[in-house]
Amino acid sequence: MGGANFWAILGSRLLQGLLVVFLVVSIVFLVSRGARDPVEYLTTDETTEEEKQLLREQLGLSGPLAEQYGRFLLDAVQLDLGNSFISDRPAMDEVAGRSVKTLQLGLAALIFSLVLGLPLGIIAALRRASPTDWFARLLAVLGQATPNFWLGLMLIFFFSVQLGWLPTGGSGSFKHIILPTVTLGLLSCAAAMRLTRSGMIDVMGTDFVRTARAKGLRESTIISRHALRHALLPVATILGIQVGRLIAGSVIVEQVFAWPGVGRLMLHTITVGDFPVLLAGILVISAAIVIANILVDLSYPIIDPRIRAGAR
Amino acid sequence: MAAQAAAQEPLFAERGARWRISWQRALLLTPSVLILTLFFIAGVFADLLSAYDPEKIVLIERLTPPALQEGGSWAHPLGTDNLGRDILSRVMYGARVSLLVVAICIPSSALIGTLAGLIAGWRLGWWDKILMRLVDIQLALPAILFALLIAVVFGASLRNVILIIIVFTWSSYARLVRADVLSLREQEYVIAAQSSGASDKRILFRHIFPNLLNTIVIMATLEVPQVILIEAALSFLNIGVAPGTPSWGAMISEGRNFMTIAWWPIWMPGIAILLVSLTGNLMGDWLRDVLDPRLRNVR
Numbered sequence: 001m002g003g004a005n006f007w008a009i010l011g012s013r014l015l016q017g018l019l020v021v022f023l024v025v026s027i028v029f030l031v032s033r034g035a036r037d038p039v040e041y042l043t044t045d046e047t048t049e050e051e052k053q054l055l056r057e058q059l060g061l062s063g064p065l066a067e068q069y070g071r072f073l074l075d076a077v078q079l080d081l082g083n084s085f086i087s088d089r090p091a092m093d094e095v096a097g098r099s100v101k102t103l104q105l106g107l108a109a110l111i112f113s114l115v116l117g118l119p120l121g122i123i124a125a126l127r128r129a130s131p132t133d134w135f136a137r138l139l140a141v142l143g144q145a146t147p148n149f150w151l152g153l154m155l156i157f158f159f160s161v162q163l164g165w166l167p168t169g170g171s172g173s174f175k176h177i178i179l180p181t182v183t184l185g186l187l188s189c190a191a192a193m194r195l196t197r198s199g200m201i202d203v204m205g206t207d208f209v210r211t212a213r214a215k216g217l218r219e220s221t222i223i224s225r226h227a228l229r230h231a232l233l234p235v236a237t238i239l240g241i242q243v244g245r246l247i248a249g250s251v252i253v254e255q256v257f258a259w260p261g262v263g264r265l266m267l268h269t270i271t272v273g274d275f276p277v278l279l280a281g282i283l284v285i286s287a288a289i290v291i292a293n294i295l296v297d298l299s300y301p302i303i304d305p306r307i308r309a310g311a312r
Numbered sequence: 313m314a315a316q317a318a319a320q321e322p323l324f325a326e327r328g329a330r331w332r333i334s335w336q337r338a339l340l341l342t343p344s345v346l347i348l349t350l351f352f353i354a355g356v357f358a359d360l361l362s363a364y365d366p367e368k369i370v371l372i373e374r375l376t377p378p379a380l381q382e383g384g385s386w387a388h389p390l391g392t393d394n395l396g397r398d399i400l401s402r403v404m405y406g407a408r409v410s411l412l413v414v415a416i417c418i419p420s421s422a423l424i425g426t427l428a429g430l431i432a433g434w435r436l437g438w439w440d441k442i443l444m445r446l447v448d449i450q451l452a453l454p455a456i457l458f459a460l461l462i463a464v465v466f467g468a469s470l471r472n473v474i475l476i477i478i479v480f481t482w483s484s485y486a487r488l489v490r491a492d493v494l495s496l497r498e499q500e501y502v503i504a505a506q507s508s509g510a511s512d513k514r515i516l517f518r519h520i521f522p523n524l525l526n527t528i529v530i531m532a533t534l535e536v537p538q539v540i541l542i543e544a545a546l547s548f549l550n551i552g553v554a555p556g557t558p559s560w561g562a563m564i565s566e567g568r569n570f571m572t573i574a575w576w577p578i579w580m581p582g583i584a585i586l587l588v589s590l591t592g593n594l595m596g597d598w599l600r601d602v603l604d605p606r607l608r609n610v611r
Contacts, residue, residue: 145590153568270461
């Protein structure tokens with residue numbers, strides 16, 4: 001694999017990603033501005049037409065849609081998405097503060113899902129039909145089928161209301177993040193577990209594992225040096241999709257647990273019609289998903305030397 | 313090893329042999345089929361089977377516990393909610409909403425996704441590029457946020473929910489179909505058909521489409537619980553069905569405020585969602601194992 005090749009691929013992926021982010025933000029811009037006058041959200045029936053017009057000019061909502069869109073794009077290129085209609089602070093600042101919170105929750109959920117999912121998948125595969133295997137498979141099926149908002153409420157019901165161990169919502173301490181993490185991470189955990197298990201089962205039946213056994217290697221060496229690397233490939237493949245899912249899931253989980261992240265901010269901004277902040281949030285979210293996918297794609301050759309990025 | 317095993321198998325497997333299931337599978341599948349049938353009947357015949365109008369408010373009977381709990385009565389087997397509405401009737405009408413969403417969304421998104429995948433995988437070039445970018449856009453824009461935006465701008469309605477679900481689910485079919493077409497187009501019988509002058513339409517529908525059917529059926533089955541979960545999530549956030557309409561997600565959202573004093577208003581619809589989605593997943597897994605085990609990692 002030539003170094004130049006790698007950079008060329010990275011460049012083209014980044015360009016594609018940029019295009020996707022641009023399109024996503026444009027779609028949201030046009031839907032939010034085109035369908036209804038944003039001023040309608042901010043005013044009451046008693047507001048006079050002069051006042052509305054004044055407000056439009058203050059907020060940069062005057063002129064035809066194409067002109068607004070052009071102005072928006074020029075500013076957006078410089079990462080200036082205007083000021084919040086409500087607080088008048090720069091929209092990007094509003095989102096930046098909340099992004100950290102969502103990042104915390106997302107990372108915690110990802111770590112939770114891998115720390116629980118991978119070992120469980122490995123053990124389940126090595127001891128098929130054992131109680132661990134049954135537990136793992138039950139967890140996988142349930143994790144896939146349980147709606148996350150309901151799971152969140154159930155956890156609040158048991159651990160906060162009945163037992164009083166953990167807070168019902170909000171953020172601030174380590175205790176606050178436990179329930180949202182479990183709620184958000186369970187689906188990813190189930191997916192990671194299932195893929196690890198099936199990957200391990202496949203790989204333990206291959207010739208190279210038999211060869212490793214025949215050489216008299218210890219079972220732990222076979223698993224850690226030969227089998228695991230192979231079995232984790234499908235897990236890496238879905239990691240990119242999982243990041244998107246975690247971000248999408250965080251919208252609901254943040255709402256259930258009153259976690260002050262971007263998702264909750266987005267729900268709020270949409271209902272009050274604070275479109276600059278909405279667009280800033282959408283920009284950050286879509287960029288995060290796109291970057292995560294590029295990173296996962298680029299990491300394949302590292303995990304699996306057989307795949308050369310150039311061959312794709 | 314594998315070659316040996318293959319050689320021992322009869323050349324023509326007995327028709328239907330692969331549909332035979334182990335007893336463990338049967339243990340899971342029998343209740344699944346029963347539960348799904350039950351929900352299907354409950355949804356379709358909700359107006360005939362339910363004893364109460366699901367939207368009728370009877371404040372004097374509010375938060376009546378389920379029959380088996382102290383204070384409950386068989387008049388309301390699953391109890392009543394905070395406005396005294398019968399929960400069993402609401403769960404049945406909720407099943408109807410879910411069924412409706414499934415019945416419209418699954419065929420539509422399967423059709424759109426299959427056509428898009430066929431065109432992209434066969435024509436390649438610009439068609440393919442445009443399709444893949446559309447898929448990327450969808451992956452980068454959380455459905456819930458877009459749904460909320462649509463709900464605020466155009467109003468919350470079941471029709472909008474259905475449209476949004478279709479917009480956000482067709483691409484999973486398109487991706488799989490495209491991948492299949494990419495490999496099928498290299499097959500000798502396809503090349504043979506091409507060189508004998510068959511039209512694109514003929515090749516796609518006579519030679520390629522039949523080979524995609526398994527993939528599409530498996531995907532559609534696995535999408536059923538997904539679609540139900542999305543509808544429930546949207547209704548939970550009050551951006552789904554109109555307020556007051558019995559939908560499982562909306563029931564949970566309403567019951568949430570009374571969670572500390574009454575458990576049943578959020579448990580009953582929650583269990584309904586869980587059961588349907590669980591059994592739907594089990595059915596999908598089984599179909600996949602029977603029809604096409606290599607699809608094991610699609611989600």
